[in-house]
Amino acid sequence: MSRASSTLVPFLYPGFDCQGAFIKTAVRRALHLSRLRQHQSTLSTAHGSEQHAASSHLNPAPDDYARSVFTDKCQLTLAAGSGGHGCISFLREKYIADGPANGGDGGSGGNIYIQAVRGDTSLHKLARRGIIKAGRGKNGQGKAKGGQRGEDVLLHVPVGTVIREITRRDPVAEEEEQTRHDAGEGEVRGQWRRDKWILYPASTPSDYAMAEFPDLQRSRKGGVALSQVPAPINLDLSQPTETPILLAAGAVGGLGNPHFVSKTFPKPKFATKGDPGMTVTVELELKLLADVGFVGLPNAGKSTLLRALSRSRARVGSWAFTTLQPNIGTVVLDNHQGRPQLSASRATGEPRTYFSVADIPGLIPDAHKDRGLGLGFLRHVERAQVLAFVIDLGAGDAVEALQNLWRELAAFETLRNMETNVRTESRMVDWKAFGTPVSSSASASAQDAAIMAKNPKSGFAINPPASQHLPDLFHKPISSKPWFVVATKADLGGTQENFDRLQGYLQAIMAGDEAHPSGLENSWLGKLATIPVSAIRGEGVERIPEWTVSLFDD
Numbered sequence: 001m002s003r004a005s006s007t008l009v010p011f012l013y014p015g016f017d018c019q020g021a022f023i024k025t026a027v028r029r030a031l032h033l034s035r036l037r038q039h040q041s042t043l044s045t046a047h048g049s050e051q052h053a054a055s056s057h058l059n060p061a062p063d064d065y066a067r068s069v070f071t072d073k074c075q076l077t078l079a080a081g082s083g084g085h086g087c088i089s090f091l092r093e094k095y096i097a098d099g100p101a102n103g104g105d106g107g108s109g110g111n112i113y114i115q116a117v118r119g120d121t122s123l124h125k126l127a128r129r130g131i132i133k134a135g136r137g138k139n140g141q142g143k144a145k146g147g148q149r150g151e152d153v154l155l156h157v158p159v160g161t162v163i164r165e166i167t168r169r170d171p172v173a174e175e176e177e178q179t180r181h182d183a184g185e186g187e188v189r190g191q192w193r194r195d196k197w198i199l200y201p202a203s204t205p206s207d208y209a210m211a212e213f214p215d216l217q218r219s220r221k222g223g224v225a226l227s228q229v230p231a232p233i234n235l236d237l238s239q240p241t242e243t244p245i246l247l248a249a250g251a252v253g254g255l256g257n258p259h260f261v262s263k264t265f266p267k268p269k270f271a272t273k274g275d276p277g278m279t280v281t282v283e284l285e286l287k288l289l290a291d292v293g294f295v296g297l298p299n300a301g302k303s304t305l306l307r308a309l310s311r312s313r314a315r316v317g318s319w320a321f322t323t324l325q326p327n328i329g330t331v332v333l334d335n336h337q338g339r340p341q342l343s344a345s346r347a348t349g350e351p352r353t354y355f356s357v358a359d360i361p362g363l364i365p366d367a368h369k370d371r372g373l374g375l376g377f378l379r380h381v382e383r384a385q386v387l388a389f390v391i392d393l394g395a396g397d398a399v400e401a402l403q404n405l406w407r408e409l410a411a412f413e414t415l416r417n418m419e420t421n422v423r424t425e426s427r428m429v430d431w432k433a434f435g436t437p438v439s440s441s442a443s444a445s446a447q448d449a450a451i452m453a454k455n456p457k458s459g460f461a462i463n464p465p466a467s468q469h470l471p472d473l474f475h476k477p478i479s480s481k482p483w484f485v486v487a488t489k490a491d492l493g494g495t496q497e498n499f500d501r502l503q504g505y506l507q508a509i510m511a512g513d514e515a516h517p518s519g520l521e522n523s524w525l526g527k528l529a530t531i532p533v534s535a536i537r538g539e540g541v542e543r544i545p546e547w548t549v550s551l552f553d554d
């Protein structure tokens with residue numbers, strides 16, 4: 001070892017001493033570790049078979065789960081691409097020292113499209129992005145080369161997503177409106193505007209002081225903008241969209257100098273700038289969560305049932321509130337390998353090869369009063385098409401458990417209806433023509449005044465103020481959804497009687513001897529079924545897909 005390194009060693013490795021004490025300690029430690037590992041491996045082989053028998057896909061170890069990432073609502077700012085600038089250029093070739101104008105046009109900005117696809121179940125990937133920008137168009141170049149188009153962006157969202165506009169800023173539309181409402185028609189004509197024109201390099205505006213600029217073309221919306229969703233955006237993508245939908249069209253590029261050749265300007269030394277892109281802020285919300293939603297008390301066995309039906313790795317635990325976010329699983333009906341297990345078709349006639357199941361967090365008494373995370377969990381229930389009540393046969397009276405669950409759902413629905421009525425009424429009272437000062441809403445009139453000041457002659461808002469609180473989405477009433485009961489943990493002793501009582505209760509409802517457990521009018525009254533299963537053993541679960549599929553078309 002060199003002298004320099006020997007002086008550094010004690011600093012880097014304080015345990016090292018010159019007599020090799022460091023090496024001895026390290027060797028001793030390594031030996032001890034290897035002996036420990038050997039001991040552990042013998043232990044694990046001795047108990048390995050036992051452990052394997054205990055933990056399985058349906059009865060997993062507490063740490064055997066995949067964390068589900070789920071987002072059902074998010075806000076996105078979509079920024080369409082701005083147009084590239086036009087180019088000022090002149091032909092220069094051998095023997096052509098002073099050729100004609102040949103500047104290319106700027107490329108148009110990229111568009112933002114959206115498409116609903118099957119297979120996605122959450123908005124978390126988009127929620128992470130926050131701001132989505134399409135590419136800017138490239139500037140035009142000499143030799144009449146047009147600029148390249150900005151890159152488009154295609155957003156994929158799950159089927160059942162609702163997209164609603166919060167705010168919009170469209171400088172081009174804004175300017176168009178302004179021009180239309182301006183009394184002085186020739187305001188744009190003949191003026192140099194920094195935001196509109198590009199001048200030849202090394203020239204200054206003073207060079208153009210006497211020049212009269214040509215008339216600017218006012219409406220320069222690209223053809224693609226015609227297929228843009230009209231403002232304000234309000235889309236309900238409840239079916240897969242075959243072709244992407246245009247949400248925000250990119251702005252058009254500027255014009256190169258050949259466009260401005262005239263008798264007065266045979267060699268124009270100016271071109272136009274590209275238009276600025278529009279920005280829209282939208283809210284995305286999942287209206288449909290899954291085809292089937294599991295409703296049950298905490299610890300009823302919902303996640304285990306989801307594992308039994310699908311390949312989900314939802315977390316299972318013998319304590320309440322193991323699940324805090326919906327887990328979505330997929331039940332495959334046709335894996336395209338031979339005859340399908342079940343042949344079913346969707347309402348559109350399209351063959352159904354799978355359906356999705358949501359394991360919703362457990363509901364507790366008074367969930368409708370937002371106890372715990374009650375309202376958050378109840379919100380997911382109204383997003384399922386069919387409800388499966390998961391009742392634990394080993395946890396007391398099953399009929400009472402079912403009634404308690406329905407009581408919560410009914411209370412939530414009543415509350416929701418009342419809220420909607422109150423909100424509708426308040427909106428009707430608050431309604432006023434734009435610009436009419438209303439004393440009751442000081443902040444609103446201040447906002448109106450600000451917009452009026454900006455566009456005094458317009459009389460309407462081009463960029464309306466942000467409506468931060470969009471109204472709640474309309475959902476089918478919970479009580480009108482088809483439902484059935486899954487009586488789980490049937491493997492436990494002494495559950496037969498409980499099951500019989502539950503089945504008797506459902507039959508009495510169907511016969512009209514008992515009231516519907518929701519107590520609400522217009523409740524769904526189809527054929528009610530109780531399916532006994534032992535999810536932990538995977539027994540009886542095969543009846544669930546069969547029954548569920550029969551309920552989809554109800």
Ligand SMILES: Nc1nc2c(ncn2[C@@H]2O[C@H](COP(=O)(O)OP(=O)(O)OP(=O)(O)O)[C@@H](O)[C@H]2O)c(=O)[nH]1
Pocket residue numbers: 059296297298299300301302303304305315316317318319320321322323324361362488489490491492533534535536537
């Ligand atoms: N014996 C028996 N136990 C079961 C069965 N299904 C689930 N369990 C057990 O019940 C406990 C709760 O199961 P989970 O699937 O986590 O229940 P959960 O309804 O998802 O609970 P939360 O997510 O907390 O609402 C676990 O210890 C499971 O092993 C079953 O069919 N039979």
Ligand SMILES: [Mg+2]
Pocket residue numbers: 302303304315316322323359
């Ligand atoms: Mg769970």
